[in-house]
Amino acid sequence: MAVSFDNYLVVGISSRALFDLEEANKIFETQGLDAYREYQIQHEDDILKPGAGFGLVKNLLNINEKTSKKLVEVIVMSRNSAETSLRIINSLKHYGFDIGRMVMSGGEDISRYLKAFGVDLFLSCNENDVSNAINAGFPAGLIYNTNTMYKFPNDQIRIAFDADAVLFSSESEKIYQKKGLEAFVKNEEQKQDEALRKGPMAKFLFSLASLQKNCKDQNLLRTAIVTARDKDAGIRVIKTLRKWNIVVDEVFFLQGANKADVLECFGANIFFDDQDVHALPASQVVPSARVPYKKGEKPHE
Structure with missing residues (x-):
């Protein structure tokens, strides 16, 4: 029987919004896809630093642990291909995030998959994906990547x-x-x-x-x-x-x-x-x- 997301708060977040992928993204923008793919494969065992959405995701997932029931579902929705996603998967394991579902669109527009997962909020650094999500009726935000180290209490x-x-x-x-x-x-x-x-x-x-x-x-x-x-x-x-x-x-x-x-x-x-x-x-x-x-x-x- 297929899993229903109806009773969860479902958050879809891009890998760049969750982790600091700015160096890799700069390589993609300046040197192209092949250089990016090579860089990600060479660094797939290097754990990514937290991105702007990291604290939000961490605290949302903590709700499940503190209530001892599944109330929140977080899905990583990335334009990466499966081939370049191992670094993201390894980083999720390192931080102990209870995230089992991923979308790896291989460069395609992510917004087309929001309906399939019943996403309540979509966060991304890609303006096209966020705009398409908004136009399709999904709450979405274009998250700012900064060098600020944010600190939050873990209790709320x-x-x-x-x-x-x-x-x-x-x-x-x-x-x-x-x-x-x-x-x-x-x-x-x-x-x-x-x-x-x-x-x-x-x-x-x-x-x-x-x-x-x-x-x-x-x-x-x-x-x-x-x-x-x-x-x-x-x-x-x-x-x-x-x-x-x-x-x-x-x-x-x-x-x-x-x-x-x-x-x-x-x-x-x-x-x-x-x-x-x-x-x-x-x-x-x-x-x-x-x-x-x-x-x-x-x-x-």
Whole structure:
């Protein structure tokens, strides 16, 4: 009987998002596939260093151990071929990750396989794969590779989201981009009782809420919204979450204040934002991923 993923939080992550493969990737980009293949085979016994998504994956897998039941499934989804993947497999064994499933697409688009595994979140360093995932309706983030050595507590996972164009649609962001801040705030105050439409990461938030319920006694997961909205425009956010029957543990209405400072204090395992201007600085203190706009959803379109 085939295994069902319906009762798991399923995270698909690329090998470059999980491990530091930047040196190998640079060889691929500058010298081509043959040089890359030779390099990976020569170094297949060299254990890879952690990448930006390593801490998130480690803490997610720890949920299974701490609850003594299978709640999270992590799948490595790589554009590598099977021939060049032994280094990745050896590194997974070295770190003791309970990851048994891998997709090795041999250079093909990974997003086509997300449906087969019921993926709730896809993280990658390949913008094309992430954009295709978003357009296909899967929550996804383009994770930033940095030289920052992130440190997290092992007892809790903390995941933070921007609001507009991430958890919610870009409908309100479009007003801000086209008509300015005053028109944006006025619109949100007038429509505060009208729920915002779901954005590209809403489905993942619902999946996290279900996971929280399954491990609530251990308090293993905490969520946050970190948004540039002020408290008045934030009323619509609060009422929307209430209508969705979703509880977010911490909410920050920053009115344009620096998100990175708040995220560092929150200790996010990952932060999702739609704009480089926020996500890139945040990636210097916490792992961060940009959520691409779905076709036709860019605020300036």
